[in-house]
Amino acid sequence: MSAGHMSTAALLILATVLGSFCINATASREAQRYNFRFVRHARDAPLVSYYNYIIVGGGTAGCPLAATLSEHSRVLLLERGGLPYGNRNVSSEYHFADALADTSPLSPAQRFVSEDGVVNARARVLGGGSCLNAGFYTRASSGYVGAAGWDHRLVNASYRWVERALVFRPGVPRWQCALREGLIEAGITPDNGYTLEHVPGTKIGGTIFDRRGRRHTAADFLRKAHPRRLTVFLHATGVANPVAYGVVFTDPVGVQHHVYLRRGGAKNEVILAAGTLGSPQLLMLSGVGPRLHLEKHGIRTVHDQPGVGQGVADNPMNSVFVPSPIPVAHSLVQVVGVTRFGSFIEGVSGSQFGIPLHGRGAARRAARNFGMFSPMTGQLGTVPPRERTPEAMRRAAEVMRRLDRRAFRGGFILEKILGPLSTGHIELRSTDAHANPAVTFNYFRDPRDVERCVRGIEAIQRVVRSRAFSRFTYANHTAMEAVFRRAAGTAYFPVNLLPRHPRDTRPLHQYCRETVMTIWHYHGGCHVGGVVDRDYRVIGVRGLRVIDSSTFKYSPGTNPQATVMMLGRYMGLRILKERWIRKGAEDKH
Numbered sequence: 001m002s003a004g005h006m007s008t009a010a011l012l013i014l015a016t017v018l019g020s021f022c023i024n025a026t027a028s029r030e031a032q033r034y035n036f037r038f039v040r041h042a043r044d045a046p047l048v049s050y051y052n053y054i055i056v057g058g059g060t061a062g063c064p065l066a067a068t069l070s071e072h073s074r075v076l077l078l079e080r081g082g083l084p085y086g087n088r089n090v091s092s093e094y095h096f097a098d099a100l101a102d103t104s105p106l107s108p109a110q111r112f113v114s115e116d117g118v119v120n121a122r123a124r125v126l127g128g129g130s131c132l133n134a135g136f137y138t139r140a141s142s143g144y145v146g147a148a149g150w151d152h153r154l155v156n157a158s159y160r161w162v163e164r165a166l167v168f169r170p171g172v173p174r175w176q177c178a179l180r181e182g183l184i185e186a187g188i189t190p191d192n193g194y195t196l197e198h199v200p201g202t203k204i205g206g207t208i209f210d211r212r213g214r215r216h217t218a219a220d221f222l223r224k225a226h227p228r229r230l231t232v233f234l235h236a237t238g239v240a241n242p243v244a245y246g247v248v249f250t251d252p253v254g255v256q257h258h259v260y261l262r263r264g265g266a267k268n269e270v271i272l273a274a275g276t277l278g279s280p281q282l283l284m285l286s287g288v289g290p291r292l293h294l295e296k297h298g299i300r301t302v303h304d305q306p307g308v309g310q311g312v313a314d315n316p317m318n319s320v321f322v323p324s325p326i327p328v329a330h331s332l333v334q335v336v337g338v339t340r341f342g343s344f345i346e347g348v349s350g351s352q353f354g355i356p357l358h359g360r361g362a363a364r365r366a367a368r369n370f371g372m373f374s375p376m377t378g379q380l381g382t383v384p385p386r387e388r389t390p391e392a393m394r395r396a397a398e399v400m401r402r403l404d405r406r407a408f409r410g411g412f413i414l415e416k417i418l419g420p421l422s423t424g425h426i427e428l429r430s431t432d433a434h435a436n437p438a439v440t441f442n443y444f445r446d447p448r449d450v451e452r453c454v455r456g457i458e459a460i461q462r463v464v465r466s467r468a469f470s471r472f473t474y475a476n477h478t479a480m481e482a483v484f485r486r487a488a489g490t491a492y493f494p495v496n497l498l499p500r501h502p503r504d505t506r507p508l509h510q511y512c513r514e515t516v517m518t519i520w521h522y523h524g525g526c527h528v529g530g531v532v533d534r535d536y537r538v539i540g541v542r543g544l545r546v547i548d549s550s551t552f553k554y555s556p557g558t559n560p561q562a563t564v565m566m567l568g569r570y571m572g573l574r575i576l577k578e579r580w581i582r583k584g585a586e587d588k589h
């Protein structure tokens, strides 16, 4: 297809409705409290309607983008999941692991297993990953902002807009304080106190959980939307198709609802914000991608774009469980050590004690759970990735049931590496937009990534041995392990303890590879400069952009959500400005 033809082609997004869900009373009351009258079920869509912007994916970037664009234009936001309200697995910090453990089709977390064998999760809910994540909020470095070619002033204003809406300073429990002091003792200095900036040393960052443990999500940005210019359809899954300007929904009865970009506005656009897995997948289903791969799936190529789905990466995460002789309060990520050797160190604590429990069943369950990094969430780091079968998960869970309750006291210290340098790709498995595409991350393919991990684990060893951390560790680690292992009736402990020296363990390089898990910071697949230009327009296609984590070459800051949200706001402002201020100049083209 010629480039000329190409530029007049835009995408037809076919949105199908999955099943016949309804927004239940609790959830819709909460939505009303936020004045979300513009949020509707996809089956209630009119047969034909027109919008200036159609955004596919109501996630971490999509929500702030939609709220911003609706200030001056008519916007449609399509989200395949439901509302985040009225579900404690989303709203309560103490139920963080429950959403990830829930593998039902209604779960806000859709599980996927990369070709590497690491079990992972992607969001399926209004608010996206901000409804599942550990809440840690920290900006990108100014070097990152500069390299992205962003306007520093507008970036700062956009971060502040995000932070006013949903960022809190955490109340830091003792275990996190000890981690912080231990990091400083381990040489990760200076002590930067509480800051949202990305700076070397040890700091306390922000969080999207308030002091009561209630999660605030990107969906909350929709409170800032213009209520008559924004429409949100839930339970609508976009399935791209390269024919005309617009969007088609089918409802559960099979009736099609057509939504078009409004006429007379050359600046009207479809914007993909479906995340690292969703956006490259939708582009390929739309005929924008590597020609041979598209042909294999019988998709007509609209634009041969070999970069789509390439350069996908997930920062490898390795964690160790540090059993504590005393009970430990629950906490998600609050403190980070930003080392100078490309490794970031964080911790989560108190999988058992300190959890406000609901009912006796919950108490029993919580007393036998490692939380974030347990086989229930698919994070089984004690066996190499390819051996993490459902059977291995069941065995590990069985051992957990037999462990002494005291074995669950403690916390995980983890390290995640900068970058990473190793990358992989996303490919279609089928033309079904509901199915996960095949994802390969190639963890640790680049030896520099392994080096960063090894140095991170060494730093964790120093933290655990530090004076500051001593009240949360057993004086005789060997004796402690022996007791827990005996209690389990096996030498196998279902989470990784600190690797010991010298002969009784694998070399650290091997340890890094074999215990690799995810911290869910995957990104790429629609790189700036490859698939989209610096304005996030899909190269070679008119009226289409991608704005989300799929555009990142490297993960921003130590944790990405701040920058994903910022990008939604930032690009919303830039698009509005282009539309209203540079209108005359652009129309002459």
Ligand SMILES: Cc1cc2nc3c(=O)[nH]c(=O)nc-3n(C[C@H](O)[C@H](O)[C@H](O)COP(=O)(O)OP(=O)(O)OC[C@H]3O[C@@H](n4cnc5c(N)ncnc54)[C@H](O)[C@@H]3O)c2cc1C
Pocket (backbone or CB within 6 Å): 056, 057, 058, 059, 060, 061, 062, 078, 079, 080, 081, 100, 121, 122, 123, 124, 125, 126, 127, 128, 129, 130, 132, 133, 134, 135, 136, 137, 138, 236, 237, 238, 239, 273, 274, 275, 276, 278, 279, 282, 333, 433, 519, 520, 521, 522, 548, 549, 550, 559, 560, 561, 562, 564
């Ligand atoms: C468990 C977990 C813990 C994390 N912890 C942290 C943390 O503590 N701090 C931090 O900074 N980051 C954290 N992250 C990472 C961060 O949350 C993500 O990087 C970020 O949310 C990605 O945003 P996004 O907008 O690119 O994608 P998403 O937020 O995933 O948004 C994509 C949206 O598009 C929708 N969608 C996809 N396909 C379609 C389709 N075909 N039709 C309609 N809708 C579609 C999805 O349902 C989803 O809502 C964590 C992530 C997870 C999963």
Ligand SMILES: *[C@@H]1O[C@H](CO)[C@@H](O)[C@H](O)[C@H]1NC(C)=O
Pocket (backbone or CB within 6 Å): 024, 025, 026, 027, 085, 086, 087, 088
């Ligand atoms: C409503 O939905 C939420 C999850 O979204 C669920 O927790 C709650 O139990 C549901 N209530 C009813 C009455 O179905």
Ligand SMILES: *[C@@H]1O[C@H](CO)[C@@H](O)[C@H](O)[C@H]1NC(C)=O
Pocket (backbone or CB within 6 Å): 087, 088, 089, 097, 098, 099, 100, 101, 102, 103
């Ligand atoms: C919360 O998660 C648990 C455990 O994964 C699951 O059994 C339950 O159904 C979920 N609750 C809701 C309201 O989705």
Ligand SMILES: *[C@@H]1O[C@H](CO)[C@@H](O)[C@H](O)[C@H]1NC(C)=O
Pocket (backbone or CB within 6 Å): 142, 152, 153, 156, 197
């Ligand atoms: C943006 O914020 C950063 C960090 O606070 C600061 O260093 C920088 O000077 C700011 N830039 C502009 C242009 O305001």
Ligand SMILES: *[C@@H]1O[C@H](CO)[C@@H](O)[C@H](O)[C@H]1NC(C)=O
Pocket (backbone or CB within 6 Å): 476, 477, 478, 479, 482
């Ligand atoms: C730790 O415990 C082990 C096993 O019980 C024992 O052999 C060893 O001597 C102890 N070490 C110290 C320093 O007490």
